[in-house]
Amino acid sequence: MTSTSGASTATDGSTGNLTSMETAALLGGLNLSDGHPRMPLTASQREIIDSLPVLFNEAEKRVFEEVEAEAQRTFLHGIGQLCAPIATGRLVTCYSSSVAMDITARALAQRTGHVALVHPTFDNIPDLLRGRGLTLLPVTEAELERGEPELPDEVGAVFVTTPNNPTGWVLSEDGLRRLAAYCARTGRVLAMDTCFRAQDPRAQYDTYAILTDSGAEWVVIEDTGKLWPTLELKAGFLAWGENTDLPLLEYFSDVLLSVSPLILLMITKFAQDASDGGYAELQELVRRNRQALAEVLAGSSVELTDPGARVSVARLTLPEDGPDAIALYEELAKDGTHVLPCGPFHWDRHGDGTRQIRIALARPESDVVRAADVVAGAVRARLDAARRAG
Structure with a gap:
């Protein structure tokens, strides 16, 4: 390495x-x-798009927090994430997963100067991390699966993409348990990009349950943008653990007030159709x-x-x-x-x-x-x- x-x-x-x-x-x-x-679009997806004027009227009338929680619950529960921290204040919606990534990178830079990152992976992840001043160390998929990567003491976080782009590799349930326990034991933050999760059932075990039980500090990024041909109408979700000591909510509020409730209602419909x-x-x-x-x-x-x-x-x-x-x-x-x-x-x-x-x-x-x-x-x-x- x-x-x-x-x-x-x-x-x-x-x-x-x-x-x-x-x-x-x-x-x-x-x-x-x-x-x-x-x-x-499939026939049922086309029906959802045709209903956008109705959804717009609904979005005008409903409380945003209810719309957001419904979209998060429908999407995340539909891909096995039953323990996601919905309605806790530790799950926010971003315009895209890249926005969530940049917020995460900025927060990690307040904690550490060095991050271990899976190699290979899509280059905007290392670009965003480096853009916040972080030094990166490559770690292989096999090392992450074993759950005991050999890292210098100065590395304060481990960043995993699963399923990984471009390899399609998936960190197994047992692999995540080992890796989360390692991060808890060594005081490192475990950050995860799971943006392709809905495409691969092997990645749909309840990540949040394992992370919570591990006692590790953690951050998870989810995405709807890889699933449906909605012309970039999408959202990214950023979640973190109760004991995660990072200024994520503060940095989120620096970037945006909220995403569109119309987009969230559309995501709810698409997630229901997907399930x-x-x-x-x-x-x-x-x-x-x-x-x-x-x-x-x-x-x-x-x-x-x-x-x-x-x-x-x-x-x-x-x-x-x-x-x-x-x-x-x-x-x-x-x-x-x-x-x-x-x-x-x-x-x-x-x-x-x-x-x-x-x-x-x-x-x-x-x-x-x-x-x-x-x-x-x-x-x-x-x-x-x-x-x-x-």
Whole structure:
């Protein structure tokens, strides 16, 4: 494990962060870049959208705290989080999970100068933590699962993304018990980003019950933005333990008064629909698209990296004698197909992701198949050209 401070410098030739690449993909073309859902609404979801004028009138009349608690309860209970601290003052709603992340980073910086962060993970997490002056140390998924990472004394917090993006790894229930006990024993804060939780039933054990029983200080970030194609109408939730000594509520109040009650009412409806079969439909869509991806790539030199993952992104491993991830990304983007190179996910060692790209799966199956064909064809053409040149 190596220590990292300040902004990292890419060693794979990449420029800009992953979000800037995702923003470029919004300009047009075949967008398999960001992990946000971009498939068509289901029939029942369309009915909810059609009811927005009615929900607006309801939002005008109801007490905000009731609307907020209902949305939190419906969403979190629907994904197994029965012990979430709803209506305790220790669960607040943010515009997005990134806002909740930044509040968390600011609060952690009042406690410690050093945070152990899972490696790899989406690069806006290390960017936000570093942006608040924190020094980061990479820790592997395997170390976190064992629950006894070897950390220097100055590390005051452990930050975990589960399910992880881009690998799909899930910290098991027993793994969380071990890790939470370790943090309680060593006086470290345990922070968790669980934004893909609803996509993977393996992550839906009651995290809050385990964290509360452990006696550790903890923070959890949840998100609705990875689930439903609602054009970025979403919310992030920020929760913390009763004995967590961080100024989270103070920093939350510095950022916002409240999210829109209309958005919260919409989230309640979508969460109810999800619990009535919508989550199963989403999970089946992702499963089918991962299978379709694997079928298109079968026989090619591009491999599906994490076949057991269940989240709505998939890593692909490129052949050693083919183009690297940045070169392939740039070539595809010129022709209007947008994926992500995986170097920036490896925020401490960009070179670890040199031979991998990431494709989003919360899309129509036809888009996933087209993108897979384009990727396989581009790699094949590069390999053929290299053989002819040799």
